[in-house]
Amino acid sequence: MRFIDSHCHLDFSEFDDDRAQRIANAHALGVTHFVVPGISVAQSHHLIQFTQNLPNTYVSAGLHPYFLAQHHDSHVCELADLIAQHSDTFVAVGECGIDRHVENLATQQSLFEAQIAIANEYELPLIVHHRQSHDLIAASFKRCPPKFGGVIHAFSGSTQVAQSYIKAGFRLGVGGTITYSRAHKTKEALRSIGAEHLLLETDAPSMPLYGYQGEINTPERIPQVFRALVECLGESDHEALSELLYLNCLAFLRK
Template identity: 65%
Template sequence: MRFIDSHCHLDFSEFNGQREAIIANAQALGVEQFIVPGISLAQSQQLLDFSQHHGPIHIGAGLHPYFLSQHASEHIVGLGELATAHKHRWCAIGECGLDRSIGEMDKQVALFEAQIALANELALPLIVHHRQSHDLIAASFKRCRPRYGGVIHAFSGSEQVAKYYIKLGFKLGVGGTITYARSVKTQQALRSVAIEHLLLESDAPSMPLCGYQGQINTPERIPQVFIALARLLQCQDLSALSEQLYFNCLAFLRK
């Protein structure tokens, strides 16, 4: 079986000194490719070099709401210039989105909608972060409709929310969240949608699976996320499921 980790931050310092070993171990487990999102203007620039030295990596350019304090107003202009200058190097715009735990929602919304517009301009999908913000994201999508879909990273929410995103052309990122008993609503939502709308992700070094709390998460856990999803969907044909999920990610990457 083969997999793609649709969302991991392999460039983060948590992996310094062990990055190549982690990538090799993940590949030995069938995780063939990795998508690394952008989180700031400077880091997005650095990803251009990073992706050429660390395995089969696809990269995004984005301003992540969690790092809001690092984003100056002119950075969205810089991101546009960077993304346009290297248009064929990016698989997506993002990680972008809205996060109620951060505050400064006006600034977040302005940056998010500017990135939606940039993705539309460059005909690229979006990698969307959410935290207690599905309603705010829907409002932004109404004002600035995304034309090329994308993925809702680390999806959690109801069946209604899941189908709203899918109708707009988005796929749903499935990670360690589903391994926790408390994620009943998300589990029910994932059961309600067709498999072709799902992607596997680790969100390494974050989002550890149940049983690994407090540990650095890595793409090596993707097969375990896959097994958890197969059990959730009561899928017996694991090879067919893995191929569908792999194809889903290739479709996101337009490969």
Template identity: 60%
Template sequence: MAFIDSHCHLDFTEFDATRSKLIQQCQQLGIEKLIVPGITLAQSLSLCAFAKQHSAVRIGAGLHPYFLAEYHHSHLAKLTEFTVQHRQQLVAIGECGIDRSIDDIVLQTQIFEHHIDLANQLELPLIVHHRQSHDLIAQSFKRCKPKYGGVIHAFSGSLQQAQYYIKQGFKLGVGGVITYQRAQKTRSVVAHIAPEHLLLETDAPAMPLAGFQGQINTPLQLPLVFEQLCQLKQITTPYKAGFQKQLYDSCSELFRI
């Protein structure tokens, strides 16, 4: 079976001592591509060189709301300049989005909508972060409609919200959260969504699977996410290969890889 981890942060320092071996192990498991999002300006600017060092890596560029304290008003112009210059090396704009746990929603919204405009200009999908903010994201989509879709990273909303995003051309990122029995709402929603609207992800080194709490998460856990998804959708062994191909094709088509 072949997989794509649609969201992992392999450039983080947690992987400095193990990165090359880890990527080799991923290849041996059939995890063919690893998509690494941008989260700050400096880190986004470094990702082209990072991707050249690792042939399995594909990259995005963006400003994550978690790092708003590092934001300077010049960053959007510099991000735009960089993405236009390196368009051929990018598969997405993001990670970007709106997070209600972080102050200054007005500024977050302005930055997010700049990312949408940029993705539209470059004909790229978006990697969208959310936290208690589906309503705010929907408002931004009304003001600034994404033309090339994207993925709602670590989706954890309602079935109605899932259907809304799908109508906007987005796919839903499915990761370790579905391995937790307490996440019944997300598990139920994912069980009802057709595979062409889902992407597998790990968010490594964060978002460990149930039973692995306290450990550094890695893309090697992606097959376990897949197995849990098969259980939720009651897909038995004879049909797993076809299901896996649908997920692989969904990711490959969105990011054109």
């Protein structure tokens, strides 16, 4: 079986001491490629060199809502210019979105919609971050409809919410959340929509799986996320499911 980690921050400092070994370990478990999202203009610049040094990585460019205090008005134009100059490097716009745990929701929403417009201009998918903000994201999608879909990172929510994203052209990122017994609503949503709309992810070094709380998360855990999804969906043909998820990610990346 082969896998792609569709969302991991391999460039973060948590991996500075053992990045190559972590990647080698993941490869040994069938994880062939990694998608590393951008979170700021400066870090998105850095990812250009990062992916050149690690050719098994795909990168995106974005302004993450969690780091709102670091973003300035000029950064939207800088992000657009960066993507225009390196259109052969960036596979998506994001990580972008709205997070209710961060202040200034109106500013977040404006920044998110600006990035939707950039994605539309450069014909790229979006990598969307949400936290207690499905309603605000829906409002942004209504005002500024995304034309090229994307992925809802670390999806958690109801069947109705899942279906609304799929209708808008998005796939759903499935990560460590489903390894927790409390994720009843999310598991039910995943069962109801089918694997053709799903991608695997870890969000490494964040979002540890059940049993690994307090530890750094890594792409090596993708097979465990996969096994949790197999159990959730009740799939018997593991090879076929892994291949479907792999091809879903390539379709999202247009590779």
